[in-house]
Amino acid sequence: MDNIENIQNLSKQIYDIVLEYGPKLIxxxxxxxxGMWMISVIRNALKKRFEKRNVDPSLRGFLNSxxxxxxxxxxxxxxxxxxGVQMTSFVAILGAAGLAxxxxxxxxLQNFAGGVMILAFKxxxxxxxxxxxxxxxxxxxxxxxxTILKTPDNKTIIIPxxxxxxxxxxxxxxxxxxxxxxTFGIAYGDDVDKAKEVLLKLIKDDSRIVNDPAEPFVAxxxxxxxxxxxxxxxWAEAANYWGIYFDLNEKxxxxxxxxxxxxxxxQMDVHIQK
Numbered sequence: 001m002d003n004i005e006n007i008q009n010l011s012k013q014i015y016d017i018v019l020e021y022g023p024k025l026i027x028x029x030x031x032x033x034x035g036m037w038m039i040s041v042i043r044n045a046l047k048k049r050f051e052k053r054n055v056d057p058s059l060r061g062f063l064n065s066x067x068x069x070x071x072x073x074x075x076x077x078x079x080x081x082x083x084g085v086q087m088t089s090f091v092a093i094l095g096a097a098g099l100a101x102x103x104x105x106x107x108x109l110q111n112f113a114g115g116v117m118i119l120a121f122k123x124x125x126x127x128x129x130x131x132x133x134x135x136x137x138x139x140x141x142x143x144x145x146x147t148i149l150k151t152p153d154n155k156t157i158i159i160p161x162x163x164x165x166x167x168x169x170x171x172x173x174x175x176x177x178x179x180x181x182x183t184f185g186i187a188y189g190d191d192v193d194k195a196k197e198v199l200l201k202l203i204k205d206d207s208r209i210v211n212d213p214a215e216p217f218v219a220x221x222x223x224x225x226x227x228x229x230x231x232x233x234x235w236a237e238a239a240n241y242w243g244i245y246f247d248l249n250e251k252x253x254x255x256x257x258x259x260x261x262x263x264x265x266x267q268m269d270v271h272i273q274k
Contacts, residue, residue, distance in 0.1 A: 024082055024083055025083065027082055028079045028080075028082045028083050031075075031078065031079055031082060032075065032076075032079050035075040035078075035079070036072075036075070039068060039071045039072060039075065042067070042071065043064055043067065043068050046063075046064055046067060047064055050063070050064070061141050061142060061143055062115060062119055062142055062143065062144060065143060065144045066144060069144075108145060110162035111144075111145040111146065111160045111161045111162040112144055112145055112161070113161075113162070113165075114160070114161030114162040114163070114164060114165035114166065115142065115143065115144050115145060115146075115147075115161040115165075117161075117165045118142060118147070118161060118164065118165050119142065123165075123169060123171065124139055124169070124171050124173075124174075125139065126139050126140070126141065126142065127139060127173070128171055128172070128173035128174070129171075129172045129173050130149070130169055130170060130171050130172065130173075131169065131170040131172070132159065132164055132167060132168070132169035132170070133159050133163055133164060133167055133169075135149060135157045135159060136149075136151070137149030137150050137151040137152070137155075137157055138150050138151075140156075142161075143161075144161075145160065145161060146158045146159060146160055146161060147159050147161055147164055172238070173238060175238065176237065176238060177210070177212075177213070177235055177236065177237055177238060178235070178236065178237075178238045178241050179214075179233055179234070179235050180233070180234050180235070180236055180241055180244050180245055180248075181231070181232070181233050182231070182232040182233075182245075182248065182249070182252075183221065183229050183230070183231055183232070184199070184229070184230045184232065184252055184256075184263070185224065185226075185227030185228065185229045185230070185263060185264055186227060186228050186230065186256070186261055186262060186263065186264070187226075187227065187228075187261075187262035187263070187264045188226075188227070188228060190228070190261050190262055191261070192220060192228060192230075194259065194261065195230060195256070195261050196218050196219075196230065198252075198255055198256065198259055198261065199218050199230065199232055199252065200216065200218055202248060202251050202252065202255060203216045203218075203232070203234055203248075206244065206247070206248065208236050208237070208240040208243065208244055209234045209235065209236055209244065210235050210236060210237070211235070212235065213235060214233075214235060216232070216233070216234045216235075217231075217232070217233040217234075218230060218231070218232050218233075219231055226264045226266070227263075227264045232248075
């Protein structure tokens with residue numbers, strides 16, 4: 001009889017708990033599902049709104065992520081409140097947990113602060129080609145904690161914003177024009193003036209090379225061990241940098257050969273002794 005009474009009491013307790021908390025649990029689950037769906041809809045709408053208003057691409061991902069995180073925190077607090085948890089106690093627990101997590105994730109908070117500084121001071125923007133933290137690539141996206149780069153061979157590089165905001169960096173896209181530098185070696189005994197004339201003619205024939213902020217420069221830079229080195233410096237639009245670099249190297253090689261100007265290269269003499 002005692003066992004039967006215990007089972008009946010346990011069943012009654014379970015029934016009372018289900019009756020009291022069941023509707024709250026179901027309501028909380030429904031609220032969570034609907035809330036997550038609404039947050040997704042809001043984020044997609046904001047994304048389209050940012051694109052329509054031509055918001056800086058560097059800000060789009062950052063703001064969208066921030067708004068999404070804020071809405072999810074508010075949703076979870078509401079869901080926990082629906083479960084009957086006292087909010088004062090919950091806020092106190094959350095504050096203590098937040099302090100512990102903040103101390104454990106100090107590096108993550110530093111990355112967050114770095115992301116804010118990057119967006120505030122704009123040392124680079126989406127689309128710029130940068131070299132930082134030992135990596136180089138085009139800025140694909142600036143997120144809350146990381147910046148994503150894409151390399152020319154389509155590799156993805158993720159760099160934490162903390163080090164990126166405090167370390168040294170080279171932005172190759174910051175200026176509209178860049179200087180393209182070359183060094184060409186000719187053999188001792190070859191006509192230096194003729195080589196300079198050939199180089200200047202090739203430069204003049206390339207319409208991508210501009211005379212502002214400085215005219216093309218050609219001069220003897222070094223009397224090296226096996227060659228007389230000529231330095232060439234020309235200016236061009238940043239978008240034409242690599243095109244000019246590769247094309248002029250090829251044209252100089254072919255034209256020097258036609259004009260009888262020799263480009264020396266390292267050679268090795270092998271002596272065989274019997």
